[in-house]
Amino acid sequence: MRIDQVLSEAVARLARHASGEAATPHLDAQLLMAHALGRSRTWLYTWGDREIEGAELERFNDLVERREKGEPVAWLLGYREFFGLRLAVSPHTLIPRPDTETLVEQALQRMSATGGGRALDLGTGSGAIALALAFERPDWHVTGIDIVPEAIMLARRNAETLDITNVCFEESDFFSALDPSARFELIVSNPPYIDKLDEHLGQGDVRFEPRSALVAKDHGMADLLHLIDTARAFLTPEGWLLLEHGFQQGEPVRAALVDAGYQRVGTCLDLGGRERISLGQWPMASSELLKGAGS
Incomplete structure (x- = not known):
């Protein structure tokens, strides 16, 4: 399945569980995808038509599921920029x-x-x-x-x-x-x-x-x-x-x-x-x- 298609589905999933002004389903999905692939968010914009499968797709879906339950993105990534x-x-x-x-x-x-x-x-x-x-x-x-x-x-x-x-x-x-x-x-x-x-x-x-x-x-x-x-x-x-x-x-x-x-x-x-x-x-x-x- 293409990366951009998987991202769109993840955004919809996260949006259903998001609430408040601070909800950022698009950003969350992109950060988790970049982390799962070991790439930058900029790379996702350029290569969204590439396929994602196997261990990378499984890793991404696991991250999205944990985020759906409310786990902070920073913990899922293991870091936060400050x-x-x-x-x-x-x-x-x-x-x-x-x-x-x-x-x-x-x-x-x-x-x-x-x-x-x-x-x-x-x-x-x-x-x-x-x-x-x-x-x-x-x-x-x-x-x-x-x-x-x-x-x-x-x-x-x-x-x-x-x-x-x-x-x-x-x-x-x-x-x-x-x-x-x-x-x-x-x-x-x-x-x-x-x-x-x-x-x-x-x-x-x-x-x-x-x-x-x-x-x-x-x-x-x-x-x-x-x-x-x-x-x-x-x-x-x-x-x-x-x-x-x-x-x-x-x-x-x-x-x-x-x-x-x-x-x-x-x-x-x-x-x-x-x-x-x-x-x-x-x-x-x-x-x-x-x-x-x-x-």
């Missing part, structure tokens, strides 16, 4: 999402491109954020932290595969295992921020992802508030804290940042125009303020 990097993924971590690239972009704006510094990524998962920052800022040293041992192993493997050497990954429950004297010019996190009763937990790829990386107490605010409070002890003067959160959490996160003493507090929009990243800068030390006033 900020230009191909990252291995696993059921132990969240699947990197395009909206989180907004967090990386905002962080890079606060990381000097000509001088070094230290950055910390809390809840690193596959290492997506930490690796993107380290790749874009080779003079910086980036540390990724996660409580899940399998996530740390995956992140280290991604770093090795990508040959990114200015990054390290350590197991810790947020700040708990860090040296109390450690200081960072930048701290970023995409922490759990979903309410356990949120209906979205039963939809799409989220159904398959680890709840520990998604759900937080106090209607999703507990980990965000913990990070805002604790990061103060690990930021250098004028260091930045950037947090990804739910689109309805911008106002309370900003309020918490202000109450905790951060300055230049604000919120950035994601690709869909929703409040997604809130940030604040830890103030200059009082001694530095006095020095500046006297000069």
Whole structure:
């Protein structure tokens, strides 16, 4: 049977099970076909009239069947592209999402491109954020932290595969295992921020992802508030804290940042125009303020 005909049938199958604005049956089918054939999506457009049979057809149909049941495409492929990097993924971590690239972009704006510094990524998962920052800022040293041992192993493997050497990954429950004297010019996190009763937990790829990386107490605010409070002890003067959160959490996160003493507090929009990243800068030390006033 021709590749384009098999693709059309697969798209129809996937469309019957797809739901919501994020449903992409055409893209899913193409990605799975390219993976089954060991080819690129561009190749499919050129050679759609070629025959597919035997082991390749069986492999493709197996992938489509698993996708029909809702299994994430990233797991079926074994990887996800994030900020230009191909990252291995696993059921132990969240699947990197395009909206989180907004967090990386905002962080890079606060990381000097000509001088070094230290950055910390809390809840690193596959290492997506930490690796993107380290790749874009080779003079910086980036540390990724996660409580899940399998996530740390995956992140280290991604770093090795990508040959990114200015990054390290350590197991810790947020700040708990860090040296109390450690200081960072930048701290970023995409922490759990979903309410356990949120209906979205039963939809799409989220159904398959680890709840520990998604759900937080106090209607999703507990980990965000913990990070805002604790990061103060690990930021250098004028260091930045950037947090990804739910689109309805911008106002309370900003309020918490202000109450905790951060300055230049604000919120950035994601690709869909929703409040997604809130940030604040830890103030200059009082001694530095006095020095500046006297000069």
